[in-house]
Amino acid sequence: MTFLALGFINAWRNLNRSALAALGMGMAAAVTVVALSLSAGYPGGAAYEYRRFVGGDVLIYASGHQVRETHLTGEKAPGSLVWRVLPRDPGTHLADFHPELFTVGTLMPAGSPPLMDPDAIARRALAEPAVRAVYPRYSLPALQETAAGAFKRELRGRNLELDRAVWRFERRVVAGRYFEPGDAGRPVALVDARAADVGLPAAAVGSTLRLLVPRVRYGPDGQPWFDYAAAEPVELEVIGLYTVPTRWRNLNTGHIYGGVAPAGTRGVRQYYWVTPQVLVPQETLLALFAAAGGRLPMPVAEVALVVHNLAFVENAVRRLQRLLPEHSVISTVRQARLANQAGRPERAEAGAELFQAGYAGPAFAVEVDFGPALVGLVFGIASLMMVANLLVVVHGRRREIAVLKAVGAKSREILTMVLVEALTVSLAGVVAGFLLVQWMVAVNILTSRPDLAAVGLTSARTLGWLVLLAVGFSLTFGLVPAWRAARLTVMEALRTR
Amino acid sequence: MSPAVSRLPEGAATAALAEPVLRAVHLNKAFYLGETIYAVSDVNLAIGQGEFVVVTGPSGSGKSTLLSLLGGLDRPISGDVILDGHRYSRFNENGLANLRRTKIGFIFQFFNLIHHLSALENVLLPMSFAGIPRRQRLERAEELLDLVGLGQRRHHLPLQLSGGEQQRVAIARALANQPKVVLADEPTGNLDSKTSEEVGRLFARFNRELGQTFVVVSHAEVFHAHAHRVLHMHDGRIVRVDQGQRG
Ligand SMILES: Nc1ncnc2c1ncn2[C@@H]1O[C@H](COP(=O)(O)OP(=O)(O)O)[C@@H](O)[C@H]1O
Ligand SMILES: [Mg+2]
Numbered sequence: 254m255t256f257l258a259l260g261f262i263n264a265w266r267n268l269n270r271s272a273l274a275a276l277g278m279g280m281a282a283a284v285t286v287v288a289l290s291l292s293a294g295y296p297g298g299a300a301y302e303y304r305r306f307v308g309g310d311v312l313i314y315a316s317g318h319q320v321r322e323t324h325l326t327g328e329k330a331p332g333s334l335v336w337r338v339l340p341r342d343p344g345t346h347l348a349d350f351h352p353e354l355f356t357v358g359t360l361m362p363a364g365s366p367p368l369m370d371p372d373a374i375a376r377r378a379l380a381e382p383a384v385r386a387v388y389p390r391y392s393l394p395a396l397q398e399t400a401a402g403a404f405k406r407e408l409r410g411r412n413l414e415l416d417r418a419v420w421r422f423e424r425r426v427v428a429g430r431y432f433e434p435g436d437a438g439r440p441v442a443l444v445d446a447r448a449a450d451v452g453l454p455a456a457a458v459g460s461t462l463r464l465l466v467p468r469v470r471y472g473p474d475g476q477p478w479f480d481y482a483a484a485e486p487v488e489l490e491v492i493g494l495y496t497v498p499t500r501w502r503n504l505n506t507g508h509i510y511g512g513v514a515p516a517g518t519r520g521v522r523q524y525y526w527v528t529p530q531v532l533v534p535q536e537t538l539l540a541l542f543a544a545a546g547g548r549l550p551m552p553v554a555e556v557a558l559v560v561h562n563l564a565f566v567e568n569a570v571r572r573l574q575r576l577l578p579e580h581s582v583i584s585t586v587r588q589a590r591l592a593n594q595a596g597r598p599e600r601a602e603a604g605a606e607l608f609q610a611g612y613a614g615p616a617f618a619v620e621v622d623f624g625p626a627l628v629g630l631v632f633g634i635a636s637l638m639m640v641a642n643l644l645v646v647v648h649g650r651r652r653e654i655a656v657l658k659a660v661g662a663k664s665r666e667i668l669t670m671v672l673v674e675a676l677t678v679s680l681a682g683v684v685a686g687f688l689l690v691q692w693m694v695a696v697n698i699l700t701s702r703p704d705l706a707a708v709g710l711t712s713a714r715t716l717g718w719l720v721l722l723a724v725g726f727s728l729t730f731g732l733v734p735a736w737r738a739a740r741l742t743v744m745e746a747l748r749t750r
Numbered sequence: 751m752s753p754a755v756s757r758l759p760e761g762a763a764t765a766a767l768a769e770p771v772l773r774a775v776h777l778n779k780a781f782y783l784g785e786t787i788y789a790v791s792d793v794n795l796a797i798g799q800g801e802f803v804v805v806t807g808p809s810g811s812g813k814s815t816l817l818s819l820l821g822g823l824d825r826p827i828s829g830d831v832i833l834d835g836h837r838y839s840r841f842n843e844n845g846l847a848n849l850r851r852t853k854i855g856f857i858f859q860f861f862n863l864i865h866h867l868s869a870l871e872n873v874l875l876p877m878s879f880a881g882i883p884r885r886q887r888l889e890r891a892e893e894l895l896d897l898v899g900l901g902q903r904r905h906h907l908p909l910q911l912s913g914g915e916q917q918r919v920a921i922a923r924a925l926a927n928q929p930k931v932v933l934a935d936e937p938t939g940n941l942d943s944k945t946s947e948e949v950g951r952l953f954a955r956f957n958r959e960l961g962q963t964f965v966v967v968s969h970a971e972v973f974h975a976h977a978h979r980v981l982h983m984h985d986g987r988i989v990r991v992d993q994g995q996r997g
Contacts, residue, residue, distance in 0.1 A: 657864070660923070663844050744814070
């Protein structure tokens with residue numbers, strides 16, 4: 254007991270000299286955090302490509318798509334579970350993630366509001382401190398008539414500011430360019446470069462896209478509906494083509510990974526999420542809605558939220574669901590995972606393949622797990638620094654150790670004392686390193702670099718691993734200096750001043 | 751070394767004491783530095799309960815080495831030490847450490863306090879090692895610091911104390927576990943004559959009033975006044991035994 258205390262005290266009073274060793278451990282910890290979160294699957298940025306396209310970390314659907322316990326107990330909506338096929342028109346990502354809701358239907362609470370007032374949602378959602386931004390998903394149904402037939406398209410408004418600052422959507426533009434601030438309100442559009450993959454007409458940069466937008470009418474309940482009989486033509490200039498690469502497969506191993514395959518990886522099949530969406534600036538969409546007879550503010554079927562820290566997104570979702578009981582709240586990551594389980598939302602023929610791959614595979618893992626080797630290396634280096642430091646420290650403390658032995662300390666106890674010091678210094682370093690990464694993540698998020706921030710996703714488990722590594726390494730490597738200290742001969746140390 | 755001296759009759763240093771608390775039997779310690787140097791050579795010694803023994807002799811005569819053997823800090827090449835009935839040769843390192851923490855108090859020339867611990871904590875240390883309960887420990891440490899006249903300075907760090915004061919803390923620490931014997935190696939070697947006197951008086955007081963056994967290596971006359979016996983060492987041997995002024 255005494256020697257544990259002495260070890261702690263020694264670590265503390267010697268902190269300035271041990272700082273380098275602690276720093277080494279800290280750096281090892283930082284690298285480990287990154288490596289662990291890499292192997293835990295965050296290089297894909299935890300469904301980052303899905304989040305980028307959806308434009309949010311959390312999705313709020315107007316209708317209560319999720320049957321909750323309160324519905325079953327009848328507390329909120331007595332006896333009101335109904336089988337419902339959702340209307341295709343309000344257009345949400347739910348249609349992409351879960352098409353069955355729009356064809357087969359599902360059991361869900363009756364009486365849910367079909368559309369939301371985005372401002373009201375924003376006000377309530379922003380009360381949750383984890384929420385950073387609210388992104389109403391403005392969309393209009395549209396038809397594209399070509400010689401080959403009529404195609405259902407969907408006009409979608411993008412928030413240019415968020416796209417630039419948070420999502421860097423411009424990186425997914427493969428031809429032409431992304432919107433510029435001056436494009437707000439102008440009839441310009443981005444379409445999926447791979448539209449032909451799902452049987453839609455291909456479009457070229459610079460071409461004109463002709464769509465039919467149905468007239469917006471209002472029912473007796475005040476809800477808008479779309480009158481296709483009175484559709485009017487709209488012309489948009491295609492300024493760019495984008496793709497949404499979501500997952501890829503290593504053809505050799507069969508493993509499926511999140512995001513885009515690293516450049517130069519051989520034997521890869523990249524999967525894309527192709528939708529009939531026609532992206533326009535949000536302002537343009539609102540103008541089109543007004544021109545079609547819609548009244549502002551435009552109601553929405555879906556709101557996307559950007560959170561400060563994706564690590565705690567599920568907690569935020571839980572609190573938001575409590576704040577918004579009449580709506581359905583889900584994280585994009587979870588939504589993507591649910592869809593992934595059914596081989597979606599990538600295009601149909603890939604779907605079967607992806608479905609066969611199942612979800613058990615490391616859907617969000619990096620290809621080469623260099624983690625263990627890297628962690629071993631950095632901890633090895635840090636441990637060597639620790640040993641060098643301890644040897645110097647122990648040498649400088651020979652007299653003191655001799656006195657302790659003269660007073661009756663056993664070799665084993667001196668060993669304990671030095672090991673405790675080693676342990677304390679490495680644990681301090683490791684915790685500092687862990688916090689450093691947390692801090693870097695925070696800075697990243699504050700400076701809008703979510704793609705980097707995603708790397709730092711850390712957990713109690715990561716910290717647990719770090720502590721384990723620190724304990725293991727410092728005990729193993731600390732043995733040499735501790736042994737030296739324990740073996741010290743008292744008289745020699747006490748001979749001289 | 752004169753033959754006369756080396757042929758000192760056996761038992762001269764083994765005073766006629768009823769119950770020796772500490773005994774050395776044919777104790778030898780050699781160092782090999784090119785040639786073999788006997789730092790302690792065939793020393794026989796018996797120290798009685800409550801005795802105050804001063805060991806003196808020229809530098810390099812083996813006093814410190816003898817003390818370290820008596821304290822179980824070092825192993826002899828032959829011979830044995832018996833403390834309170836315990837033969838050192840029968841103990842391993844742990845056993846010797848146990849003996850040191852319960853039965854022996856050390857006092858050194860350079861005080862050798864733990865610098866980052868306060869006076870009080872220094873005195874508490876051997877008692878913590880011995881597993882004495884916390885309250886009892888504190889009581890005893892405070893009492894001892896009062897006895898050495900440092901009750902007011904118990905929370906000072908060693909470097910905030912003068913040499914004499916540090917040595918008094920060391921004395922309190924040596925006495926903490928009520929040892930069978932206190933071994934002091936030149937305890938006044940680094941003190942001026944006035945503080946040396948004080949330390950001498952303190953030793954004497956603990957010896958007279960508490961019956962504490964002392965073996966003190968010192969050239970200083972201050973201890974002779976309180977000694978029962980004065981042992982003279984030369985070349986590793988005890989060459990003369992004088993009666994002390996209390997002998
Ligand atoms: N660790 C050691 N290694 C080599 N020689 C030593 C060692 N310790 C003591 N000696 C030698 O043993 C002799 C006695 O030393 P010491 O006991 O310190 O004498 P004193 O305390 O009387 O001055 C000296 O010659 C000294 O050089
Ligand atoms: Mg000496």
